[in-house]
Amino acid sequence: MRKKGSIASWNTKKGFGFIDPDNSEKQIFIHITEIKNMVRIPCVGELISYQESIDKFGRVCAIQAKLKSKSPGLSAKIFKMVFSLTFFVIIILLVMRGKLPKESIYWYPVVSLLTFSLYWKDKSAAINKRWRTAESTMHAFALIGGWPGALIGQYLLRHKTRKTSFKVVLWLTVIVHCCTIIWLMSPDGELLLNKLFHLSGK
Numbered sequence: 711m712r713k714k715g716s717i718a719s720w721n722t723k724k725g726f727g728f729i730d731p732d733n734s735e736k737q738i739f740i741h742i743t744e745i746k747n748m749v750r751i752p753c754v755g756e757l758i759s760y761q762e763s764i765d766k767f768g769r770v771c772a773i774q775a776k777l778k779s780k781s782p783g784l785s786a787k788i789f790k791m792v793f794s795l796t797f798f799v800i801i802i803l804l805v806m807r808g809k810l811p812k813e814s815i816y817w818y819p820v821v822s823l824l825t826f827s828l829y830w831k832d833k834s835a836a837i838n839k840r841w842r843t844a845e846s847t848m849h850a851f852a853l854i855g856g857w858p859g860a861l862i863g864q865y866l867l868r869h870k871t872r873k874t875s876f877k878v879v880l881w882l883t884v885i886v887h888c889c890t891i892i893w894l895m896s897p898d899g900e901l902l903l904n905k906l907f908h909l910s911g912k
Contacts, residue, residue, distance in 0.1 A: 794822075852880055
C-alpha cells in the first residue's frame with residue numbers, strides 16, 4: 711500500500727532525508743536510491759509517495775518512492791498570508807472605531823509572534839530529533855489570538871501542513887476566535903468588554 715507525505719529535510723552530501731507522512735508525526739528515513747523518478751535534488755516541502763519497509767538498522771524507511779512534480783497548495787498558502795494580514799488590518803480599524811480596546815493592537819502581534827516561534831521551534835526539533843512542542847500548546851496559543859502567526863508559520867516554515875487532524879483543529883480555533891470577535895461587536899459583547907476593562911482600569 712502506497713503512502714503519501716512531504717520532504718521534511720534533505721542532506722544533499724549524504725544522499726538521504728526524512729519524510730513527513732500524511733496524518734503522522736513520526737518522520738520516515740529515505741535514501742536517494744529509493745526515489746525512482748528523481749531528476750533533481752528533492753526540495754523541502756515537496757510531495758512524495760512511497761511504500762514502507764524496514765532497513766538493516768531496524769528503522770522504518772521509505773522505498774519505491776516517487777516525487778510529485780507539481781508544488782502543491784500555492785493558492786492556499788497565499789490565502790493564509792492574505793487572510794492573516796487582513797485580520798490585523800480589521801483589528802486596527804475596530805480599535806480606531808472604539809469597538810475593541812486599544813490593547814488589541816499590541817496583543818495580536820505579540821501572541822502571533824509567540825505562536826510563530828512555537829512553530830519554528832517545533833520544526834527545528836522535528837529536523838534535529840529533539841523534544842517536540844505539544845500540539846495542544848500550539849492550538850491554545852492559536853485560540854487566544856495567535857492563529858495569524860500559526861498560519862504564517864505554516865506558510866513560511868512549511869510545517870504542520872500535512873496532518874489533517876491538526877489542520878482541522880487549527881481552523882476550528884480560527885473560526886471560534888473570529889466568532890468571538892464578532893460577538894464582542896454585539897450589545898452584550900460591548901457590555902462585557904466595558905465591564906472587564908473598567909475593572910482592570912481600577
